[in-house]
Amino acid sequence: MSDFLYPFLDAAERDADPLLADLARSAVAKSDNSHMLRATTLERAEGRLHALAAAMAERFEAGGRLFTFGNGGSSTDSSSLAALFARPPWGRPLPARCLVDDPAVLTALANDVGFELVFSRQLIAHATDGDIAIGLSTSGGSANVLRALTEARARGLVTAGLSGYGGGEMARHPDVQHRLVVESDSVHRIQETQAALAFALWTAVQVVLDEADRG
Amino acid sequence: VGGIDADAGGDLARAALALARRFAAGGTMWCVAPAWPEHARHVAVEFVHPVIVGARALPAVSVEDADPIGRLRSLVRAGDVLVAVSGGDDPIVVDLLLRAEAWGLMTVWIGAGARPVPGGADHVLWTDTESGAAAHDGTVVLRYHVLWELTHVCFEHPGLLAEPAADEACAPRDSGCITCADEGHLAEVVVLAGKGEAQVRTARGSETVDTSVVGALHPGDLVLVHGGSAIAVVGAERDGDAG
Numbered sequence: 001m002s003d004f005l006y007p008f009l010d011a012a013e014r015d016a017d018p019l020l021a022d023l024a025r026s027a028v029a030k031s032d033n034s035h036m037l038r039a040t041t042l043e044r045a046e047g048r049l050h051a052l053a054a055a056m057a058e059r060f061e062a063g064g065r066l067f068t069f070g071n072g073g074s075s076t077d078s079s080s081l082a083a084l085f086a087r088p089p090w091g092r093p094l095p096a097r098c099l100v101d102d103p104a105v106l107t108a109l110a111n112d113v114g115f116e117l118v119f120s121r122q123l124i125a126h127a128t129d130g131d132i133a134i135g136l137s138t139s140g141g142s143a144n145v146l147r148a149l150t151e152a153r154a155r156g157l158v159t160a161g162l163s164g165y166g167g168g169e170m171a172r173h174p175d176v177q178h179r180l181v182v183e184s185d186s187v188h189r190i191q192e193t194q195a196a197l198a199f200a201l202w203t204a205v206q207v208v209l210d211e212a213d214r215g
Numbered sequence: 216v217g218g219i220d221a222d223a224g225g226d227l228a229r230a231a232l233a234l235a236r237r238f239a240a241g242g243t244m245w246c247v248a249p250a251w252p253e254h255a256r257h258v259a260v261e262f263v264h265p266v267i268v269g270a271r272a273l274p275a276v277s278v279e280d281a282d283p284i285g286r287l288r289s290l291v292r293a294g295d296v297l298v299a300v301s302g303g304d305d306p307i308v309v310d311l312l313l314r315a316e317a318w319g320l321m322t323v324w325i326g327a328g329a330r331p332v333p334g335g336a337d338h339v340l341w342t343d344t345e346s347g348a349a350a351h352d353g354t355v356v357l358r359y360h361v362l363w364e365l366t367h368v369c370f371e372h373p374g375l376l377a378e379p380a381a382d383e384a385c386a387p388r389d390s391g392c393i394t395c396a397d398e399g400h401l402a403e404v405v406v407l408a409g410k411g412e413a414q415v416r417t418a419r420g421s422e423t424v425d426t427s428v429v430g431a432l433h434p435g436d437l438v439l440v441h442g443g444s445a446i447a448v449v450g451a452e453r454d455g456d457a458g
Contacts, residue, residue: 010372010373010374011373011374012374013372013373013374013375014374014375016232016375019228019232019368019369019372019375020225020228020229020232021228022228022368023224023227023228023231023232023365023368023369024221024224024225024227024228025224026224026364026365026368027219027223027224027227027228027361027365028218028219028220028221028224030219030357030360030361030364031218031219031224031357031361032218034353034357035217035218038353072260072264073257073260073261073266075256076253076254076256076257076260077253077257077356079252079253079256080251080253080254080350080351081351083251083253083351084351088347089345089346089347089348089350089351090347187266188266188360188361188363188364191353191356191360192353192356192357192360193353194353195351195352195353195356196352196353198351198352199348199351199352199353200352202351
């Protein structure tokens with residue numbers, strides 16, 4: 001079948017060594033690209049990152065909680081972000097939860113009110129005006145993420161969005177107070193860099209809280 | 216920090232080709248990450264629903280269970296792949312990767328921090344970066360993203376996707392391999408089959424073995440089988456001389 005679709009492919013190819021050498025070089029190049037993108041993104045985002053960290057630290061100190069959400073790979077990255085705050089490798093644990101983690105709630109909402117509302121409806125049930133909402137979307141256009149950020153803003157939460165592709169709709173959305181953008185059009189490199197942003201954000205929040213403790 | 220150097224790139228390349236071969240032969244990828252379940256999900260969704268339009272959807276499953284061994288035992292088939300994402304000392308993962316040999320699985324271990332003991336998996340994709348940071352700052356994610364990207368490049372080389380000859384396919388770990396070294400092979404006890412015998416599961420199927428040398432066994436025990444007899448009980452903490 002692949003011969004028909006891709007007649008240029010060589011079905012008689014037998015020596016794997018040239019391919020393995022190409023793949024190894026490609027792996028190193030992708031890693032280098034990812035690290036360059038991380039470095040430039042973190043540098044450009046530094047001011048916005050610290051503004052968000054300060055706002056979050058203030059909320060956490062007053063008893064606020066963090067809600068995170070996203071779709072697909074961004075759902076797992078939002079899980080990772082919540083886990084980092086709630087069960088950190090070091091530093092203080094802070095109340096954070098990902099709205100993707102319960103399939104019963106997710107499928108109930110998707111089935112009954114539609115997928116666009118799966119996160120916003122959970123915020124209606126759980127969030128109060130001292131809380132924080134962070135949405136992740138590589139395209140910046142995920143309807144359910146934007147809908148939840150709008151709901152969060154209306155309820156007085158601090159709202160933040162992480163997106164790629166130059167930011168998408170999320171970067172222009174009036175309900176997203178804090179916008180962290182990765183300038184790339186590779187979903188993989190965007191997600192790796194969003195994780196780096198998330199880790200830098202977590203580190204900054206820990207630092208702000210430590211400084212507040214020392215008075 | 217946490218980048219992929221030439222050695223790590225070579226590890227990824229070999230893992231990707233081996234993985235593509237297993238997929239081409241009909242294998243399923245099972246993903247487990249007890250401490251970081253989000254990574255198991257991310258690996259699975261990457262392969263099942265590719266971000267690049269036109270890339271083929273491949274069978275990958277994330278398993279989240281307090282007892283992933285019990286969950287996987289009935290699901291996995293010989294020829295499948297187990298991908299674990301964890302630190303090098305996660306006891307469930309260490310046990311699972313060992314057991315995977317008896318289940319006939321190819322194993323890929325992605326992780327960070329202190330390196331696992333050599334031979335812990337067929338393919339070890341590691342970064343020495345501290346694991347608490349690496350799990351959350353994109354360092355671990357980069358590794359399985361690149362694994363996915365390289366695996367799909369392999370599909371453009373159909374001539375290389377046929378399973379290699381047995382001597383090449385067989386990567387004996389410290390228990391040895393019956394097809395290339397007459398030392399014994401790993402088996403998992405399925406059920407005790409009467410006095411002095413047990414039915415066991417191996418990479419090659421099911422067989423009944425004599426257990427008089429090793430004494431009392433329980434279902435789930437791992438044993439080394441040689442010439443139709445269980446000659447040693449194997450634990451996750453198995454040391455080098457057990458094989």
